[in-house]
Amino acid sequence: MxxxxxxxxxxxxxxxxxxxxxxxxxxxxxxxxxxxxxxxxxxxxxxxxxxxxxxxxxxxxxxxxxxxxxxxxxxxxxxxxxxxxxxxxLGIGHIRLGVSTTLCKYILLPHLKDFIAENPHIKITVENQASAQTLSMLEQQQIDIGLIARPKNLKNIRFHSVVEIQDTFVCTPSYLENLRLREGSDASLFESGTVMLLNQNNMTRQHIDRYLTEQQIEIPHPMEISTMDLLIEFARIGLGIGCCIRECVQQDLDAGHLVEIPVPGLIPKRLIGLALPASPAPLQATEKFLEFMKASAALQR
Structure with a gap:
């Protein structure tokens, strides 16, 4: 025209x-x-x-x-x-979220309920997937925001920290006692025990593999589990030693249902936060969710 x-x-x-x-x-x-x-x-x-x-x-x-x-x-x-x-x-909007099952359950859900209550007219859709897929969808702008561990490469990504997490190895007291009785107190728990890790395509597993390599710890035949929740349940019933996020099993540790396996060195902590495409600027609904999560996380520190 x-x-x-x-x-x-x-x-x-x-x-x-x-x-x-x-x-x-x-x-x-x-x-x-x-x-x-x-x-x-x-x-x-x-x-x-x-x-x-x-x-x-x-x-x-x-x-x-x-x-x-x-x-x-x-x-x-x-x-x-x-x-x-x-x-x-009315504050109407639409937010497309990407998050793994573990981070959704233990980090996102406690905040999401309150956000929905405060913003009933914002539609939220969740892509439940591995963090690597969330990063890929962010780069292609197929989602608005992702909850992930801080990636090493922040190219074209804005990252806002929400919480710090610590990975650990846990098992039941009885599993640890029986393993030491069977293998001897000096035996390597990682070599003689049943060690449960997440699948190799999982970012948590990749983080742990780097730590194991740096500490020259070998796990001959790890049992690979698809989800953190299932891994934790296996550890709770005494199936073996599970590598999981401490914050996910803190209540079990406090109650004595699980114990931590001492490890050499220190497993590096990880930052979990919200990732957005560097451009264009987020829409109003996404910006509101980002500010809500940052404020909510600050109150819990």
Whole structure:
């Protein structure tokens, strides 16, 4: 559309008012300016849009055809403005979240309930998947925000820390006692015990593998488990030594149902936070969720 939108606004107003002087009052511009604009529009379209008479103006057949389309366009724009106003007034929005099962259960869910209660008109959809997939979807802008461990490469990613977590090895007291009775107190627990790790494509597993390599710890035949929850349940029933996030089993440790296996060195802690694409700027709903999570996390520290 080559014509300036303002010419169509003037045409639309004059057609609705049926009078140039009335349209001038509505648009807060002079009558000569309106007449000039109508003339310019007619020249560009090579047609007459209005018939002038003593009482005002009436649309020609060609003018009526144009008016039908122009009025539909301006009505659509008006509905769009009303919709945006309603979104702002009610806080309507949509957030697409990406998060792993473990981080969703132990970190996201405790906060999400309160956010939904405070923002009932924001639609939230969750992509439940491995953190590596969440990062990939963020890079392709298929989701708005992801809850992940801080990646080494922050290229094209904004990261906001929420909580720090510590990985550990745990088992039941009875499993540890029986293992030492069977293998001897000097035996390597990692070599002689049943050690349960997450699958190799999991970012937690990759973090642990780096630690094991640095400490020259070998686990001959680890039992690979698909989810952290299942791994923890296996550890709770005494199946073996499970590598898990301490915060996920803190209650079991406090109650004495599980004990930590001493390890050489220190397993590096990890930062868990919210990742967003570096650009474009997040929409209002996403920004609101980000601020909520940051404030909520600060209160829990």
């Amino acid at each position: 080559e014509q300036n939108l303002s010419l169509y606004r003037i045409f639309y107003t004059v057609a609705g008012a049926g009078n140039i002087s009335k349209a001038a009052r509505e648009l807060y511009i002079s009558q000569p300016a309106i007449s000039k604009a109508i003339g310019k529009l007619e020249d560009s379209l090579s047609t007459t849009l209005f018939l002038r008479n003593s009482r005002g103006v009436t649309l020609t057949p060609e003018g009526r055809i144009l008016y039908e389309h122009v009025s539909a366009a301006f009505e659509t724009l008006s509905r769009g403005e009303e919709e945006l106003l309603r979104i702002q007034e």
